[in-house]
Amino acid sequence: MCDVPHTRPRQVGYLVSAATLAIATTVYAVTREPLLALVLPWLRGAWEPFRAAFWLLRADPYRARARVCFAFYIAAGCWRAAFEALLAVLAFIGVANATGVPPSEAEALATLWAFAGGLTLSTLIGFCAICAAVLHKLRIWISPSLRHATNNDLRLAADFGWDPKNGANYAVVVIATTLMVPLTVIGAACLISPRGGELAGAIAVFGVPAAGIPVYIWISSRIIARSPQECWPAETVDPMGESRA
Numbered sequence: 001m002c003d004v005p006h007t008r009p010r011q012v013g014y015l016v017s018a019a020t021l022a023i024a025t026t027v028y029a030v031t032r033e034p035l036l037a038l039v040l041p042w043l044r045g046a047w048e049p050f051r052a053a054f055w056l057l058r059a060d061p062y063r064a065r066a067r068v069c070f071a072f073y074i075a076a077g078c079w080r081a082a083f084e085a086l087l088a089v090l091a092f093i094g095v096a097n098a099t100g101v102p103p104s105e106a107e108a109l110a111t112l113w114a115f116a117g118g119l120t121l122s123t124l125i126g127f128c129a130i131c132a133a134v135l136h137k138l139r140i141w142i143s144p145s146l147r148h149a150t151n152n153d154l155r156l157a158a159d160f161g162w163d164p165k166n167g168a169n170y171a172v173v174v175i176a177t178t179l180m181v182p183l184t185v186i187g188a189a190c191l192i193s194p195r196g197g198e199l200a201g202a203i204a205v206f207g208v209p210a211a212g213i214p215v216y217i218w219i220s221s222r223i224i225a226r227s228p229q230e231c232w233p234a235e236t237v238d239p240m241g242e243s244r245a
Contacts, residue, residue, distance in 0.1 A: 017044060017084070021041065021084075021088055024038065025091045025095055027040070028091075029095050032107065034092060034103075034107050034114070035114060038088055041081070041084035045081035046078065046081040047077075048147075049077030051144075052073050052144050052146060053069075053070045054070070055152065056147075059152075060232070064132075065136070065138055065232075068129055068140065069231070071125055071128055071129035071132065072142045072170075072174055075121075075123075075125040076144070076170040076173065078125065079118065079119070079170075079174065081118045082114075082115050082118025082119045082122065085111070085115050086115050092111065122177050122181075123182065126175065126177060126178035130174075130175060130219060130223065133222075134222055140169075140223050141227065141228045141232075142169060142171040157229065171223070171224055172224060175216060175224075179215055183212045
């Protein structure tokens with residue numbers, strides 16, 4: 001096995017995220033425009049997954065796998081963008097409370113749309129990616145740090161031991177989001193239904209989320225890779241090909 005090339009320290013990513021959050025919060029405090037302030041966190045969250053997605057689309061010689069992994073990476077990027085937006089929204093609320101100027105209804109709706117938009121995109125793209133992975137019988141490994149860990153050479157993915165410090169498999173998050181977002185919407189609809197009551201409340205709180213567990217287990221058992229090698233076996237990566245960054 002080859003050694004994993006050194007990747008950027010995780011602390012650097014934390015510092016960049018903290019700086020992004022600080023800048024976004026400052027923009028919000030000055031302009032009171034939440035959508036403008038959320039642009040930077042959105043880009044920060046999506047940047048690495050999107051770069052990895054387009055790199056894999058060019059680098060992987062197995063075209064079906066390249067397209068499926070591309071979709072998974074885009075879905076993961078949308079999820080990370082939504083997560084970064086959520087952190088920024090919490091910071092905005094802190095600023096509003098500190099200044100004594102609570103967010104207006106329009107500002108609250110804008111931040112909600114920014115967060116919900118990322119989750120919705122992740123869910124829709126993730127659904128298509130999951131169906132394609134099951135159809136093509138592919139094992140999927142998604143990690144934004146893969147491009148750095150392999151020094152832009154996909155051939156290395158089939159020949160080294162993955163260090164957990166380089167990141168977990170984001171395909172798990174994509175699958176969970178794809179299942180839980182629509183189930184949460186269904187549960188909320190049951191909960192607020194005028195014909196609801198105790199039975200609808202119990203279904204919303206317990207039954208709907210529980211329904212996703214066997215589906216998640218079934219999907220995960222078929223498409224989740226336990227390592228990059230399982231997603232990119234050596235015989236499916238062109239030994240003469242160059243991974244183009």
